[in-house]
Amino acid sequence: MSWLSRQFSTRVLVLIPIAIAINIVLGYTVQTVLKLPIYLDSIGTILVGVLAGPIAGAVTGAAANLIWQYAPGIGGGSIGPFAITAAVIGFMAGLWGYLGVYRPRPASGARLWGAVVIGVAIILLLASRIYNNPAYTDPNIGGYPDWVFTAAIVIAVVASLSVAAFILIRRDAAGAWVAAAGALTGIVAAIVSAPIAAYVFGGVTGSGTDILVAALRQGGADVYNASLGQGLFSDPIDKTITSFVVFIILASLSSRVLARFPLGERLVRPDTAS
Amino acid sequence: MQPSDARRTPPDFVQPIPTGPYRGLNPTTKLVIAVAEALVAFTVRGWTGPLAVLLVLATTAVAARLGRRLVPFVIATVPLTASILLVNTFLFPGATDVILRIGPFTPTWSGLEAALQATLRVMAFAMSVAVLVLTTRPDELVADLERRGAPRGVTFVIGATVRTIPRVVQRAGEITDAQRARGLDTQGRLWRRVRGVLPLAAPLIFGSLNEVEELTMALEARAFSAAGRRTTLRVFPDGTGQRQLRWAAALLTAALIVLSIAGRLAFLP
Numbered sequence: 001m002s003w004l005s006r007q008f009s010t011r012v013l014v015l016i017p018i019a020i021a022i023n024i025v026l027g028y029t030v031q032t033v034l035k036l037p038i039y040l041d042s043i044g045t046i047l048v049g050v051l052a053g054p055i056a057g058a059v060t061g062a063a064a065n066l067i068w069q070y071a072p073g074i075g076g077g078s079i080g081p082f083a084i085t086a087a088v089i090g091f092m093a094g095l096w097g098y099l100g101v102y103r104p105r106p107a108s109g110a111r112l113w114g115a116v117v118i119g120v121a122i123i124l125l126l127a128s129r130i131y132n133n134p135a136y137t138d139p140n141i142g143g144y145p146d147w148v149f150t151a152a153i154v155i156a157v158v159a160s161l162s163v164a165a166f167i168l169i170r171r172d173a174a175g176a177w178v179a180a181a182g183a184l185t186g187i188v189a190a191i192v193s194a195p196i197a198a199y200v201f202g203g204v205t206g207s208g209t210d211i212l213v214a215a216l217r218q219g220g221a222d223v224y225n226a227s228l229g230q231g232l233f234s235d236p237i238d239k240t241i242t243s244f245v246v247f248i249i250l251a252s253l254s255s256r257v258l259a260r261f262p263l264g265e266r267l268v269r270p271d272t273a274s
Numbered sequence: 275m276q277p278s279d280a281r282r283t284p285p286d287f288v289q290p291i292p293t294g295p296y297r298g299l300n301p302t303t304k305l306v307i308a309v310a311e312a313l314v315a316f317t318v319r320g321w322t323g324p325l326a327v328l329l330v331l332a333t334t335a336v337a338a339r340l341g342r343r344l345v346p347f348v349i350a351t352v353p354l355t356a357s358i359l360l361v362n363t364f365l366f367p368g369a370t371d372v373i374l375r376i377g378p379f380t381p382t383w384s385g386l387e388a389a390l391q392a393t394l395r396v397m398a399f400a401m402s403v404a405v406l407v408l409t410t411r412p413d414e415l416v417a418d419l420e421r422r423g424a425p426r427g428v429t430f431v432i433g434a435t436v437r438t439i440p441r442v443v444q445r446a447g448e449i450t451d452a453q454r455a456r457g458l459d460t461q462g463r464l465w466r467r468v469r470g471v472l473p474l475a476a477p478l479i480f481g482s483l484n485e486v487e488e489l490t491m492a493l494e495a496r497a498f499s500a501a502g503r504r505t506t507l508r509v510f511p512d513g514t515g516q517r518q519l520r521w522a523a524a525l526l527t528a529a530l531i532v533l534s535i536a537g538r539l540a541f542l543p
Contacts, residue, residue, distance in 0.1 A: 010499055011490045016431050018483070021441075022442065022478070025439070025442045025443055026475055030471065070403055081316070214365055249479055
């Protein structure tokens with residue numbers, strides 16, 4: 001039980017409402033004010049998971065979606081039932097934090113380039129898994145339109161170039177780990193979301209991604225596979241970007257601030273932790 | 275934090291305790307009813323679940339005299355319900371009972387039926403949220419849960435989140451205005467808007483995170499993590515009838531979910 005209560009220190013309890021507010025306000029701003037086709041509504045969830053642990057992250061994710069649904073003024077929409085997805089995202093972020101994925105790893109020379117190669121390889125591997133997934137190629141299940149494949153290649157190339165640039169410019173091998181963690185979180189999020197979208201909302205959620213669902217349905221996919229196809233498309237991209245945003249936030253905070261959180265010692269550089 | 279806000283509305287703890295039909299119920303009763311309505315609308319498939327829930331909601335909304343204040347909540351569901359109706363009616367997998375052919379589009383009856391049922395589910399869910407939100411203030415709910423012995427962490431997170439969101443929204447607005455005054459383009463092409471994310475997000479996040487330390491110290495100085503229960507200032511009326519109503523709603527919902535998963539409710543239309 002001490003393992004559990006350690007995740008909910010007063011500092012974490014104060015962070016959770018602020019993290020939820022960041023989720024909601026930033027998600028709302030990015031989607032409505034700037035009108036961009038990404039969500040960025042799980043930055044706070046991943047931040048709490050990484051700083052405090054899996055259970056705190058899961059609680060933050062679930063509470064964010066439920067409070068968003070019921071909050072006066074900004075409530076409504078279809079966000080509530082996806083509390084399960086948000087909880088899984090927060091839980092996974094806690095595991096990554098526990099494993100030290102977000103700890104800066106200064107590198108140079110061969111190790112830096114090795115990280116670049118690993119990071120790019122992970123992105124391309126994930127992309128090829130989606131590209132070759134029977135759900136996308138088997139005419140009995142999927143049979144998606146051709147542009148889906150073109151878009152998948154373009155996104156994979158852009159994502160791997162960004163990861164490579166990020167690692168090289170910051171001279172920090174942790175970029176490869178963060179990319180992999182974000183992409184894996186996105187895939188799991190997509191797998192968890194698909195049955196919710198299919199069962200609760202008939203496959204659509206009232207956002208811009210519904211066009212993708214409609215295109216997949218046009219290609220003959222059933223409700224569940226269309227939702228899954230859309231999710232496997234949007235979620236890894238969104239969660240990889242979000243993970244990098246959280247990584248940059250953590251890197252900008254001082255070790256003194258980080259070390260006060262339950263998982264703080266796993267987030268600061270070994271040479272500054274002494 | 276914001277003196278102008280404090281002057282506009284009196285603090286939560288001096289607000290009168292609501293009275294009248296439905297509004298006067300204990301906050302926890304209203305929460306249990308709202309959650310039960312949402313779960314029944316989603317788990318009892320077909321027409322029966324959503325329509326039964328909507329009937330209950332209409333009765334309570336009339337009793338509480340909510341009237342036109344429900345309209346914004348209905349409008350908020352339009353993007354979702356329009357999407358559900360279009361995608362399902364025109365692109366329902368495996369449906370062959372075509373209504374009519376309009377060029378490449380073939381709406382189907384089974385698609386339309388599924389779409390209408392999903393729309394009713396969403397409407398029932400949205401109305402359950404609306405009736406709870408319009409009859410119960412968050413601080414009333416939090417105060418009542420705390421009186422019932424809910425852990426302090428839980429009540430603090432709910433209450434603090436509801437109070438933090440408007441403050442962060444206000445801060446986001448101030449940051450947007452400040453950056454626009456310095457030439458930030460929030461209406462141009464995609465790439466310009468992408469470049470706008472950082473100058474908006476960074477001050478928002480770091481400003482908020484700076485508050486964590488101050489708030490933690492302030493709470494600890496006021497014995498936030500001290501053991502024992504605190505006395506509550508406001509006590510909301512409760513009674514045996516309401517307790518039985520809560521248990522009945524919870525047990526009925528649980529039974530319906532189990533029956534629905536077991537496939538025993540398939541006889542319902």
